[in-house]
Amino acid sequence: MSTGEPGADEVVLAARRVGKVFKTFERAPGVLGVLRNFVARKEIEVAALADIDLVIRRGETVGLIGANGAGKTTLVKILTGIVPASSGEARLLGRDSFQLTDEEKRRLALVMGQKSQLWWDLPPIDSFQLLREIYSIPEECFRERVAAFTRMLDVEDRLKIQLRQLSLGQRMKMEIIGAFLHDPEVVFLDEPTIGLDLVSRETIRGFLVKLAEERGVTFVLTSHDLEDIEETCRRIVVLDSGRVAFDGDLDGLSRRVSGQRAVEVHVDPGAQLDEARLAEVLRQHGGEVGSRAADAVTILVPAEGIRGLMPALFDALPVRDLSVERQPLEHLVREIYSSSERSGAALPRSDEVEST
């Protein structure tokens, strides 16, 4: 086997200066555009990742976050060997990710929120049987795991129904069961909770936490739901425009996050805001305007200022509706990025690196 002694310090995954450039052709719209493309196509390079450095050790639980298009999925694809990196080197379980042998693949699992791992026309139990064959899972373990996992995820009575006839949440749970059947050491989950209700999300989080604790599974989870990350991961990596903008302990970060609140104030449509008063109120309570829409203002304020801010807001603005949330992910990502030590600019936009 290519890996060293299994131990807590064993490096499971290592990326060194990994970059990815997608090459596509520009497709101009319309008939003329098609003709023009036919004569002279313009190749565009889309830089999705640049200089990613990442080391993950056995047993770590890593949350990968970032705005849409930040490169999370691309990074997962490279680390699992689905696509090759354009530059740099990614290693999983001691081997170049793109050259994984069956030996390493047996220890790996991938759950894709957007794509099914199981067979669409089969009931989950048949898919599981196929997986048992593929991963050579001993019959005994197989039966135990299916029973235990379906119980934990509360889908025992859905095993014999065709996958396509299951609800999104039930399907996702089956996908997760399928991924854990062969007792993988490293699991990648790309938005496993997308579109699921609160209860299902919580069940899945509980499942992941339990497996991480009991079996020491290393996992990398991407999600746009910060709560998913907070409840399952101990480490967090923030991607912004293809670069690592933050990599560190979740504890430190959540102190920063939980210290902030976003107050979304809806006012009567067309109402005139007293800007001067608003500014005055914000100054008193240490808040700032996060974003504005036609009839809504989002105010970011430290948690301790919220008690005083609320009544003042009602006085100052024609409030119709109001909600308080933890600082939303986008603000956080933006803040992390602007304060990150990395001095390099974000990746160039796709249209700046055209070549013919």
Add this chain to the structure above:
Amino acid sequence: MTALPLRVPRLILRSAGYEMRKRIQFRTGFFVREVLFGTVEPLIMLFVYGALYASAGGGDVVLGGWTFDEILRYVAGLLVVRKLIFHNRGIELSTEIFEGRVTKYLVMPLRYFTLLQGRFLQYTLLQVVIAGLVWAAGYGLVGDRWLVPVSPTAACQALVLVLMGSYCCFLLYFVINALAFWLDVVWSLLVMSWFLVNFTGGGAVPVSQMPEGLQRIFCALFPYWTITAPIELVMGRLETADFQRGVVVLALWLLALECLRRLVWQRGLARYVGAGM
């Protein structure tokens, strides 16, 4: 951990079982696709040949070494052989590449090709049964005017050639499908390749009725040994020595196509983007 030595055959079998279930799920579709498919062209052929021989004087006219009776039996043979040859709709690999459905197999400890081999096996098993039924139905209808093998040995030899050739087709379609890593017009290439296989194999005119020059070229290609040659074996126009030559030619093609398949797949994967994830 060492993989069980029988894992791959077992996987092929299991995948074959899965494909079988998928395929016979819809009865009407099954009938139209598997039983009626490939019956129109032979009918047209009969019509054209009938007119041709009639205008040449009818009766016992011999054209390019073939009498009309022999042509009739050749067409009967085509009906059966066509059922056995792997068809490109059996692999939807190009769509799977476009839509990123290959992704899931790339992280599993198996070769995606193994699953497709399962599909080929399933296809072949089912088609052998269907071909047998088609042959029996024809025999029941027209009796001895139908293609009756000169000997059981000839029938077996023919089956071996057809199945080897069918596997060549399978590999060829795999290669063309895998071009989807580079191109987005794979579908028309597939249609063209089917047309070429059919024509060079004798699906429209028996190769041995074609001009000398063409015959010499086509005899070196696998389709001839997949379509015309097996039928002529069954008719008794070719013999065991020809069969042996056919096995050698087909084996060489198998080897070449398999190498090509590996090359295209390897190169293609490096360009895969795993869309839709």
